Ligand SMILES: O=C(O)[C@@H](O)[C@H](O)[C@H](O)CO
């Protein structure tokens with residue numbers, strides 16, 4: 531029986547901060563798990579090293595479910611992003627170890643491939659409608675079958691999802707939170723214009739997505755969904771904050787535009803009401819923030835009962851370790867929908883060599899045993915941690931709002 535002999539938290543910042551848990555067994559087998567919680571990284575680092583690692587030493591790494599339950603129920607204080615990200619990192623590393631011991635890629639342990647690959651969506655953003663469409667065209671030329679459209683809002687200095695000219699979009703870029711301003715009225719005018727122009731320029735053979743980023747009230751979201759219906763969006767994401775899950779019923783009463791929610795969810799309990807009442811179409815809960823492969827599969831299984839499909843978060847604040855884990859889950863479950871794909875920088879890809887591949891709008895986790903991703907610790911050490919925050923958002927009168 532193999533035993534866990536060590537577990538270490540590795541912090542590296544090849545362009546942005548990533549936290550990786552590396553578990554080693556007495557036979558030398560290692561496994562990696564992503565523990566990145568954008569803007570709150572060191573809280574997870576401390577939770578893992580101070581409170582989780584001591585409980586792992588000496589355990590049998592094959593008992594994935596038992597260790598999951600031990601860390602979840604055993605803490606007494608359940609759920610929350612810090613706890614569930616720490617559990618996710620352990621869970622991913624244990625699946626990686628199990629795959630390596632079995633000599634199989636993790637998706638084979640999860641039941642095998644249910645499809646040829648995972649459809650992924652690209653990001654297209656620009657200051658103007660025309661700029662955004664030009665980027666979307668370039669992404670479609672790379673083979674993407676689905677593209678998320680975000681454009682600048684006239685009258686606002688900066689907009690969620692839109693890069694500064696000439697830069698990559700990376701919202702966590704300040705050593706204190708940057709502040710942006712928001713106007714719902716201006717926003718609700720530009721998005722239907724963006725989608726009308728996009729259908730005109732891009733045609734109907736591409737899926738078009740949009741992220742509202744929690745910024746509308748339910749009735750405003752109903753209006754946006756209705757205004758976009760003629761352009762058949764694949765989804766609108768996070769149309770309203772999801773603490774009050776019943777709020778989505780009002781949106782549903784007004785629009786048939788599909789809804790995706792859940793990148794900030796940590797557990798099945800955050801998604802249960804939305805799924806059981808069929809208030810959403812896609813669940814965005816993510817392997818790294820929702821308890822790992824073990825728990826994400828549970829959420830997907832619940833969702834499948836209600837014809838809700840997955841559309842997992844996959845921004846660059848998830849490391850290549852989480853991307854690999856997401857692809858193993860996505861390839862194997864029956865109700866996969868789409869996977870977000872924001873390619874990492876070359877520096878990040880070099881620190882995390884990986885087996886997953888992108889071809890023609892689809893990704894595949896590869897057939898290396900385990901997750902198929904490693905961390906180059908020597909290279910990782912060249913990129914020290916630097917505190918970085920996500921922005922905060924205020925209304926034009928200064929009221930603190932949802933970012
Ligand atoms: O759907 C997305 O990719 C975004 O909502 C990002 O996850 C968010 O900006 C935090 O990185």
Ligand SMILES: [Mg+2]
Pocket residue numbers: 741743767768793
């Ligand atoms: Mg989002």
